[in-house]
Amino acid sequence: MDIRNNVTELRRLENCTVIEGDLQILLMFTTQTEDFRHLRFPRLRMITDYLLLFRVYGLESLQDLFPNLAVIRGTRLFFHYSLVIFEMPHLRVMGLGGLAQVMRGAVRIERNEELCHLSTIDWGLLMESTENNYIVGNKQVEECGDVCPGILDQEKPCVETTVGGQQGYRCWTSTHCQKGRSVFDLA
Numbered sequence: 001m002d003i004r005n006n007v008t009e010l011r012r013l014e015n016c017t018v019i020e021g022d023l024q025i026l027l028m029f030t031t032q033t034e035d036f037r038h039l040r041f042p043r044l045r046m047i048t049d050y051l052l053l054f055r056v057y058g059l060e061s062l063q064d065l066f067p068n069l070a071v072i073r074g075t076r077l078f079f080h081y082s083l084v085i086f087e088m089p090h091l092r093v094m095g096l097g098g099l100a101q102v103m104r105g106a107v108r109i110e111r112n113e114e115l116c117h118l119s120t121i122d123w124g125l126l127m128e129s130t131e132n133n134y135i136v137g138n139k140q141v142e143e144c145g146d147v148c149p150g151i152l153d154q155e156k157p158c159v160e161t162t163v164g165g166q167q168g169y170r171c172w173t174s175t176h177c178q179k180g181r182s183v184f185d186l187a
Contacts, residue, residue, distance in 0.1 A: 001013075001019055001021060001022065001023050001024070002026075003023070003024065003025045003026075004024070004025070004026050004027045004028065005027055005028060006028065007028060007031045007035040007036065007039070010025070010039055010041075010065075014041065014043075015043060016041065016043060016044050017043045017044060017045050017046070018044075018045065018046045018047075018048065019044065019046070019047045019048065019049075020048050021047075021048060021049050021076070022047065022049035022050045022051070022052065022076065022078070023047050023049075023050075023051050023052070024052040024054070025052070025053050025054075025056055026052065026053065026054040026055060026056065027054065027055055027056075028055070028056045028057055028058070028059075029055065029057055030057070031056065031057050031058040031059070032057075032058045033058045033059075033060055033090065034058075035058055036058060036059050036060070036064070036065065039064070039065055040064050040065065040067070041065060041066060042067050042068050043068070044066055044068065044069055045068055045069065045070050045071065045098075046069070046070065046071040046072075046073065047069070047071070047072050047073065048073045048075050048076075049073065049074065049075050049076040049077070049082075050072065050074060050076065050077055050078045050081060050082045050083065050084065050105065051069075051072055051082070051083050051084070052078055052084045052086075053084065053085045053086070053088055053091075054084070054086050054087060054088070055086075055087050055088070055089075056088055056091075057089060057090060058090055059088065059090060059091055060090050060091060060092045060093075060114075061091070061092060061093050061094070061095040061173075062091075062094055062095050062096055063093065063094075063095025063096070063097060063172070063173060063176065064095075066096060066098070067097065067098055068098045069096060069098055069099055070098050070099060070100045070101065071099075071100065071101045071102075071103065072099070072101075072102045072103070072105075073103045073104065074102060074103050074104030074105035075104065077104070077105040080105060080132060081105050081106050081107065081108045081134075082102050082103075082104060082105030082106070082107070083102060083105075083107045083108070083109075084107075084108045084109075085108070085109045085110075085112060085115070086108065086109075086110050086111060086112075087110075087111045087112070088112045088115065089112075089113060089114065090114060091112050091114060091115050092114050092115065092116060093115070093116055093117045093172065093173045094109075094115070094117065094118075094121075094172055095117075095172050095173050095176065096172055097172050097173070097176035097177075097178075097179075098179070099126060099172075099179070100126065100179045100180055101126055101127070101180070102123075102126045102127040103127070106127075106129075106130075106132035106133050106134065107123060107127075107130075107133045107134070107135065108133070108134045108135075109134075109135045109138060110134060110135070110136055110137050110138070111137040111138070112137070112138045112139070113137075113139060114139055115138045115139055116138075116139050116143075116144035116145075116146055117144065117146050117171065117172060117173055117174075118135060118138055118141075119141045119144070119146055119166075119168075120146045120148055120168065120169065120170055120171045120172075120178070121170060121171075121172065121178060122159075122161045122163050122170045122178060122180070124161070124163070124180075125159070125161065125170065125178060125179070125180025126180050146174075147174050148168075148169035148170065148171035148174065148177065149169075149171060149174065149175055149176070149177055150169065150177075157177055158170055158171050158177035158178065159177065159178060159180070
């Protein structure tokens with residue numbers, strides 16, 4: 001499904017639970033943050049091919065758009081990738097709190113100058129292999145101040161793993177812990 005140029009095109013997703021194929025949301029240069037405020041597609045649970053986001057202005061998070069997206073199958077890939085987030089100038093957090101599995105393909109997250117909370121995601125919880133993931137050119141970790149829920153509490157609501165030699169809690173945002181295929185068997 002190709003959604004481009006106009007935010008009203010997103011209405012095509014209203015009753016979707018599964019997108020059989022890919023979802024490309026791209027080339028929305030005149031959209032503002034307010035245009036996305038009331039858009040929500042809680043029924044969408046699975047994309048069978050890939051999810052591509054490219055140059056969508058004003059979109060700050062995917063948290064409200066796709067709160068229950070759980071699986072990206074990657075049956076067909078976009079140049080070896082099942083999730084691509086590229087040159088999204090206003091995206092601050094991915095916020096895909098429901099995402100539990102990326103079944104095939106790699107992840108490419110590149111040139112998103114405001115995107116934070118990448119250091120708190122353990123892609124190994126979502127996919128078999130992370131070796132081909134390409135995550136570069138995003139906001140520097142030091143500038144983000146990424147904090148997961150429960151850091152200051154007695155309880156540890158978020159899973160704790162080691163990524164790149166760094167032990168830490170895993171979350172999508174400061175309010176949503178990361179799930180994963182090790183927690184939910186969606187195969």
